[in-house]
Amino acid sequence: MNYKSLIIAFAFGASLSSCAQSKKSDTPQPGQRERLAINLADPTMLYTGNTYYLFGTNDHNSGNGFIAYSSTDGDNWKEFTALTKGDAFGTTGFWAPQIFSYNNKWYMAYTANENIAIATADSPKGPFKQSTIKQLDAPVKQIDPFVFTDDNGKKYLYHVRLTNGNRIFVAEMNDDFSAINESTLKECISGAVNTQPWENAQNVDWTVTEGVTVLKHKGKYYMIYSANDFRNIDYAVGYAVADNPLGPWVKYSGNPIISRKDLGINGTGHGDFFTDKDGNLEYVFHTHNSNTTVGPRKTAVIKAAFVDGGDGTDKIVVDTKTFHYLLLP
Numbered sequence: 001m002n003y004k005s006l007i008i009a010f011a012f013g014a015s016l017s018s019c020a021q022s023k024k025s026d027t028p029q030p031g032q033r034e035r036l037a038i039n040l041a042d043p044t045m046l047y048t049g050n051t052y053y054l055f056g057t058n059d060h061n062s063g064n065g066f067i068a069y070s071s072t073d074g075d076n077w078k079e080f081t082a083l084t085k086g087d088a089f090g091t092t093g094f095w096a097p098q099i100f101s102y103n104n105k106w107y108m109a110y111t112a113n114e115n116i117a118i119a120t121a122d123s124p125k126g127p128f129k130q131s132t133i134k135q136l137d138a139p140v141k142q143i144d145p146f147v148f149t150d151d152n153g154k155k156y157l158y159h160v161r162l163t164n165g166n167r168i169f170v171a172e173m174n175d176d177f178s179a180i181n182e183s184t185l186k187e188c189i190s191g192a193v194n195t196q197p198w199e200n201a202q203n204v205d206w207t208v209t210e211g212v213t214v215l216k217h218k219g220k221y222y223m224i225y226s227a228n229d230f231r232n233i234d235y236a237v238g239y240a241v242a243d244n245p246l247g248p249w250v251k252y253s254g255n256p257i258i259s260r261k262d263l264g265i266n267g268t269g270h271g272d273f274f275t276d277k278d279g280n281l282e283y284v285f286h287t288h289n290s291n292t293t294v295g296p297r298k299t300a301v302i303k304a305a306f307v308d309g310g311d312g313t314d315k316i317v318v319d320t321k322t323f324h325y326l327l328l329p
Contacts, residue, residue, distance in 0.1 A: 035327040038069060038077065039296035041230070041286040042096035042144075042211065044272040046124065052276075053124045054284070054326065055082060055097045055108075059296040063092045066110070069326075070125065074276070076329050080125060083108060088130040089117035096144045096211070098272070099124055107177060109145035109157075116145045116159055118177050137179060142169075144270075147177060148214045148245065156245050158188070158212045158223070165190055166208040168225060170246055188212075188223060188249050189240055198256050199227035201234035211237075211270030214245070217306055217314060221245055224283075224316070226269035227256075231294050233266040234259070237285065239316055252315065258285065258302065262320050266291050273304065281305060283318065284326075299326045 040056030047053075054069040054077065061067065068082040085091065090112025097110040106121045108128040115135035119128035136142075141162040148156045155173040157180050160166050167190035171180035190209050200207050211226035224239045238255030242248060260266050271285025281304045286297040303322035309315035 035329070037298040037300075037325040037327055039289075040069075040299045041295075041297035042270045043284045043286060043299050044098050045274040045282075045284045045301075046099060047274060047277050048101075048124060050277070051124075053099065054299070055099055056286070056299065057095045057097075057297075062094050065090075065094055066097055066108075066128075068126075075327075077326065082126040083110070083119060083128040088119040088128060089113075089115070089133050089135045096270070098146050100147055100149075102149065102177075107147070109147050109177075111143040111145065114141040114143055114162065116142050116157075118145075118147075144210050144212060146212050146214060146272075147173065150216070150245055154245070156214075158214055160210045160212070165206050166210045168209050168212050168223075172246075184246065186246050188247055189225065189251065196238070196251055196255055198234070198236055198238065198259070201228050201232060204229075213272045215273055219243075220313060222316060223249055224273065226271075228269075230267060230270060230297075233288070233291075235267045235269040236260070237269050237271070237283075241313060254315070257316060257318055258283070262318075263287075263302075263323055267294060267297065268300075282322075300324065301326060 041059055043056035045054045052071045052074050055066060058067055065083040065085045067079055069077040069079055071077045093112055095111040097108050100107050106124050108119045110117060117135045119130045121128045142159050144160040146158040156170055157173050158170045161169050168188040169185055170188050171185040173180050208229050209225050209227050213224045215222045221242045222239055226235060226237050228235045236256035236259035238257060240249035240251045258268050260268055265287045267288030269285055271283050273281060273283050275281055282301050283304050284301050287300055288294045289296055289298055301324060303319045305317055306314040307317050
């Protein structure tokens, strides 16, 4: 089962994770050199086999596959190559990977050439490859895949279709993740439908909702997503809730839950939830390089939790005090 489909319930009373503790390295001590932030956009992270694995889009080298990082303590990271161009679908634009396990095999769902492909490996460290090099069939360009396996074994592909905007869709997948059932395809949310003011900060015609992650908690489905173009200073994170993986989805009235207004840094968004070695829930995402420069985008982490929403549905909250960048050694 996809580890992200496990029911998650955490509280802020728990101690900060070892990943969060890397914040101590943000300020160098006298005589120490400054540690630079890891520059992966659209990041995803998981903890398995006593090791953290971090994947994402490399702004400087997105045409050659995916570099990634591993760490046993969440602070000291080692680079490795997770997927090499030529071993799987794609010649350019390798973006937004998701890593998950199923039946003792590891999968990478990713974007290349503005299409979605899925490669496999024997471990989360890869190398991820395809025996038959191809993308998932679709009549339109599509990006930002997220594969979710429910408790009953049904599989779903959440993704973005580039049609009159960046719009989030979902469809059931077959058991080997090689195709979707087009008859089940449904639009989830978009900046053009039931728009919340934060989702179209610049009032553009091509609205953007993307970077989707789905969690199941107390029988409800939480879709976490980003809105606005990633180059927009108001790129931010919100979520919606449903009783069924196919929706309908109700957007949280308190959106966005992560934004520049909360953290003081531009371009906060497009990430993924993970559980650390202590079972705490955290969200890894990217920010602009600075408040004057978009790229290369920097990888950050913030602690999160489900708390009582007062209406029978728990809400997701983040602890802004735990925000920190992941740093190179």
